[in-house]
Each structure stands twice: as C-alpha cells, then as structure tokens.
Amino acid sequence: MSNSIYPWQESSWQQLQTLRQRMPHAILFHGAAGIGKSDFIERFAQGLLCEAVLPDGHACGACASCGWFSQQNHPDYRRVRPESMEDEPPAEGEEGEGETKKAAKSKTPSKEIKIEQIRALADFMNISTHRQGLRVVVLYPAEALNMPASNALLKTLEEPPPGTVFLVASNSLDRVLPTILSRCRKFALPMPSHAEALAWLKEQGVADADSWLREQGGAPLAAMEQAESGSREDLETLLQLLAHPSIEGALKVADKLQKVPLSGTVSWLQRWLYDVFSYKLAGNIRYYPRYQKELAGLADKIHVSRLMAAIKGVNERRATSDHPLSPKLFLEEMLLDYANCCA
Numbered sequence: 161m162s163n164s165i166y167p168w169q170e171s172s173w174q175q176l177q178t179l180r181q182r183m184p185h186a187i188l189f190h191g192a193a194g195i196g197k198s199d200f201i202e203r204f205a206q207g208l209l210c211e212a213v214l215p216d217g218h219a220c221g222a223c224a225s226c227g228w229f230s231q232q233n234h235p236d237y238r239r240v241r242p243e244s245m246e247d248e249p250p251a252e253g254e255e256g257e258g259e260t261k262k263a264a265k266s267k268t269p270s271k272e273i274k275i276e277q278i279r280a281l282a283d284f285m286n287i288s289t290h291r292q293g294l295r296v297v298v299l300y301p302a303e304a305l306n307m308p309a310s311n312a313l314l315k316t317l318e319e320p321p322p323g324t325v326f327l328v329a330s331n332s333l334d335r336v337l338p339t340i341l342s343r344c345r346k347f348a349l350p351m352p353s354h355a356e357a358l359a360w361l362k363e364q365g366v367a368d369a370d371s372w373l374r375e376q377g378g379a380p381l382a383a384m385e386q387a388e389s390g391s392r393e394d395l396e397t398l399l400q401l402l403a404h405p406s407i408e409g410a411l412k413v414a415d416k417l418q419k420v421p422l423s424g425t426v427s428w429l430q431r432w433l434y435d436v437f438s439y440k441l442a443g444n445i446r447y448y449p450r451y452q453k454e455l456a457g458l459a460d461k462i463h464v465s466r467l468m469a470a471i472k473g474v475n476e477r478r479a480t481s482d483h484p485l486s487p488k489l490f491l492e493e494m495l496l497d498y499a500n501c502c503a
C-alpha cells in the first residue's frame with residue numbers, strides 16, 4: 161500500500177494537517193464521485209494512527225501501526241462501507257456479521273450501510289485503545305447509510321467517545337441527513353483540472369484517456385475504473401444506437417447489453433441526453449465530444465420539452481435500475497422510449 165495521495169490533493173492534504181492540532185471528532189469530506197476521496201481519507205487515517213508520523217503528516221509506512229494498517233487489521237481502526245464495495249465477505253468473529261455473511265452468499269451484496277455495521281462500532285469504541293492513541297473510523301459513502309443506520313450514527317456523533325475520530329466521505333451532501341451534516345466539520349475535496357487528471361491517467365497507462373475522462377465528467381478514478389472494466393465495446397454499441405436511433409436498433413442493442421450492469425448503461429444514456437440538452441441550450445458538449453455531429457443533429461431535431469421529458473424519464477429509471485425484473489425488458493423500454501423521442 162502506497163503512502164501517496166493523488167497529485168490534485170496536495171493542497172487539501174496540507175490544509176488538513178492544520179486541523180491536527182485541534183482535531184474535530186468528525187470530518188465529512190465531500191466532492192464529486194471518482195476523484196479519490198476514500199483513498200485520501202484512508203491515507204489520512206493511517207497518518208493519524210502512525211507512531212512515527214512524518215513532518216508532512218504522511219504515515220511512515222514502517223512502524224507497527226502502519227504494518228497493521230496495511231494488513232487491514234489495525235486494532236484501533238475500522239472501515240465501514242457497503243458490502244458491495246468489499247472484495248470478500250467480511251471477516252468472521254465480529255458481532256452481527258454472521259447473518260451478513262450468509263446473506264452475501266445468497267443474494268447480491270448490499271449497496272447500503274446497515275445498522276448492524278454501525279452497532280458493531282459501539283463495541284469497538286467502548287474498549288480502550290490498544291496503542292493509547294486515537295481510534296479512527298472511516299465511513300463512506302455517507303449517502304449509503306440507510307435511515308436506521310443514519311440515526312444510529314447520529315447518536316454516536318452526538319456523544320462522541322473520547323479519542324475517536326470519524327472520517328466520513330460523501331459524493332453528494334444533499335443526500336446526507338442534515339443532522340449528521342451539522343455534527344461534522346465539512347471539508348471539500350476538489351475535482352482535478354482536465355489537464356491534471358489526463359496527465360495522471362496517462363501515467364497509469366490508460367489508453368484513450370481523454371475520451372474516458374470526458375465520459376466520466378472529468379473524474380479520473382471513475383475514468384480509470386471504466387477503462388479497466390473493458391466496457392468500451394459496450395459503450396460504443398450504445399452510443400452508435402443513440403447517434404442513429406431506430407426501433408429495430410433499440411431491440412438489438414437491448415439484447416446485446418442485457419448482461420452489462422444496468423446502472424452503467426443508464427448513466428451513459430443520461431450523459432448522452434445531457435449532452436444533447438446542453439448543446440441545444442448553450443452549444444456545449446461535455447461527455448461525448450467525438451459525437452459532436454450526431455449530438456448537434458439531435459439537438460436540432462428534438463423539441464426542448466420532449467428532451468426534458470426524456471431526461472426525466474431516464475432519471476426515474478435510474479432509481480429502479482438496481483433491481484429490474486428483467487434487464488432485457490428494462491433496456492428495451494428505455495431504448496424504445498429514446499428512439500421514439502428522436503423520431
């Protein structure tokens with residue numbers, strides 16, 4: 161595990177170090193998805209726990225504490241995130257996780273942070289720290305907390321246990337309970353400039369970095385994830401249809417993309433419609449500049465009220481895309497709607 165943060169986070173890192181003298185008991189880091197917030201707060205957590213922290217606030221990477229941290233078994237550290245973000249089922253022997261583990265085998269992993277996960281923190285916070293230092297809890301994304309879990313967390317934040325620091329990250333503050341927001345010190349993490357993000361992606365060896373980056377709205381980690389998932393071909397299949405809509409094409413593409421994660425396909429369409437809309441209103445294209453000709457043609461042709469209805473329709477579908485009865489039917493309906501809107 162490297163000690164480094166991303167190049168666009170340097171000034172945020174320095175700013176954050178000034179808080180260390182009077183550490184707030186909860187900090188809520190916020191910013192767009194895919195800019196590296198969780199990596200940033202994990203680095204900060206390691207720095208807080210390190211027993212030989214460097215002058216710039218980075219962890220030494222060599223002490224006992226850093227060793228545990230990189231093995232993900234530091235006794236004074238907990239990371240809370242939805243099951244869907246874990247690579248493997250949670251470790252055995254922790255309270256409340258037996259059921260979660262069983263559930264993980266039988267159905268798709270939860271995208272929510274559940275109350276059991278917050279309750280499990282109570283035990284952790286009730287025992288004294290192993291290293292006589294801080295206890296650190298990292299939690300993300302905050303918007304994944306379901307209502308009971310939010311309320312449980314709020315109780316903890318209202319009566320913060322001594323020596324415990326909560327580092328929470330969120331992609332959208334308006335989806336976090338206001339009472340939780342009010343208990344946290346807010347800290348904004350920036351979106352890198354296009355040039356900065358592009359340079360970084362190229363350094364990582366991402367081919368076609370510029371397209372990936374634009375398609376993810378400038379968020380470099382999201383761009384890298386998409387590039388690595390190898391879905392370029394699927395995206396092109398969809399974009400070709402969106403550029404040249406037809407009923408027959410819609411049915412074919414729905415058949416072809418039925419195994420692709422739906423939420424991704426829905427956001428590709430959302431971005432496409434956003435581009436048509438923004439081109440119509442302001443002559444700008446954000447996500448798919450290489451389709452300028454087709455986007456301009458559609459912007460010309462589709463009436464603004466139809467376009468707004470289409471955007472609204474797709475946004476509503478986004479909400480149900482996690483659990484469709486039939487992915488193929490879901491796609492057919494969505495793409496036929498689109499084709500009709502363009503007709």
Ligand SMILES: [Zn+2]
Nearest residue numbers: 210220223226
């Ligand atoms: Zn260390």
